Amino acid sequence: MEFNLPVPLEGLKETGPTAFLTKTYNIVEDSSTNKIVSWSRDNNSFIVWEPEIFALICLPRCFKHNNFSSFVRQLNTYGFKKIDTERWEFANEYFLKGQRHLLKNIKRRKTSSSQTQTQTHSLEGREIEEMRRDRVALVVELERLRRKHETMKTHLHSMEEKLRVTEVKQDMMLDFLLKKITKPSFLEGLRKRKKQGIKNREQKQEVMSSSHVVEVHETFVKAEPDEYGDELHIASMEDQGQEGDELEMDSEGIWKGFMLSEEMCDLEEHLI
CATH class of the missing domain: 1.10.10.10 (Winged helix-like DNA-binding domain superfamily/Winged helix DNA-binding domain)
Incomplete structure (x- = not known):
């Protein structure tokens, strides 16, 4: 079956x-x-x-x-x-x-054990070589960063030294100004210069006024006799009017300059 x-x-x-x-x-x-x-x-x-x-x-x-x-x-x-x-x-x-x-x-x-070990050593050798190259690259990078750090440190030290010198100069200037301002002779000298300036302006104004009077007098003295009649008299009066206007303008300018000088001196004394 x-x-x-x-x-x-x-x-x-x-x-x-x-x-x-x-x-x-x-x-x-x-x-x-x-x-x-x-x-x-x-x-x-x-x-x-x-x-x-x-x-x-x-x-x-x-x-x-x-x-x-x-x-x-x-x-x-x-x-x-x-x-x-x-x-x-x-x-x-x-x-x-x-x-x-x-x-x-x-x-x-x-594979035999010897072949396995050879392959293992070969792989480990390549890895070690790669790690060695990486280490060298890291050392180079660290050295570059160290040099950069030293450069920045030197630059910072230089800037700090410049700042210190500037602060010392500012302190010396402030001390000098404070000593000058607090001396009575300094303020007295400023007051004397102000008074002398006012006196000089007043004298100049008086001289200008006197010279104008002399010029007006000479104008009348130099006038021609009556033989020229009313025409000379009218011309003389017109000249006097023009010179009077000029005198008024000069006086106004002098007065404005005087007032401006006064304001500047007052401001200087106030600041001191």
């Missing part, structure tokens, strides 16, 4: 991709972290743009560590290659965008 046993479906015995590959694919596929890690332009590799942030944020979500070097070593054991020396870009012929079913073809390579 023959029994028709069911035949297992083809492919049931095939094993799926490992957890590491699945989790790595999910991390790269997540569009919310494209600024940290994403597919390349050709979709046949992925790029870790920010290794530090990738280790702090992305790795702890799927793995039990945040060691980027350990993640890179795992990629190497699955045949991933770093294809760009300037950035962290990795590729595998079966790790393609939209081709998740190809992950099962990626097999873990069996």
Whole structure:
């Protein structure tokens, strides 16, 4: 008696991709972290743009560590290659965008302990070299900032010294003015100069008045005899009228100048 046993479906015995590959694919596929890690332009590799942030944020979500070097070593054991020396870009012929079913073809390579140690040392050596370059760059930047700080400190000291000298000069000028103002001789000298100015103006006014009287008298003396009649008398009277107007204008100007001088002296004495 023959029994028709069911035949297992083809492919049931095939094993799926490992957890590491699945989790790595999910991390790269997540569009919310494209600024940290994403597919390349050709979709046949992925790029870790920010290794530090990738280790702090992305790795702890799927793995039990945040060691980027350990993640890179795992990629190497699955045949991933770093294809760009300037950035962290990795590729595998079966790790393609939209081709998740190809992950099962990626097999873990069996490497000896010596090969593993060599790869580890190589990665650590590159990291150490990068850290050394970063350290040199930081030292140079610190030296530049130190020199800039010294320059600013010197400039500040110079400005403080100039300010101090200016304040000393101002104090000396104020002391000098206070000493001069508080001396009785100083105020007495100002009063004398004021009185002398008034006296000089009065004398000048008297001289101008006297000269005018003399000119008027000479005008009458120089007049012609009666043979010229009333015409000369009228002309003489007109000249006298013009000169009188000029005298009045000159006197008014002198008087205004005198009053202005008086006001200036009073203002000067008040301020003192």
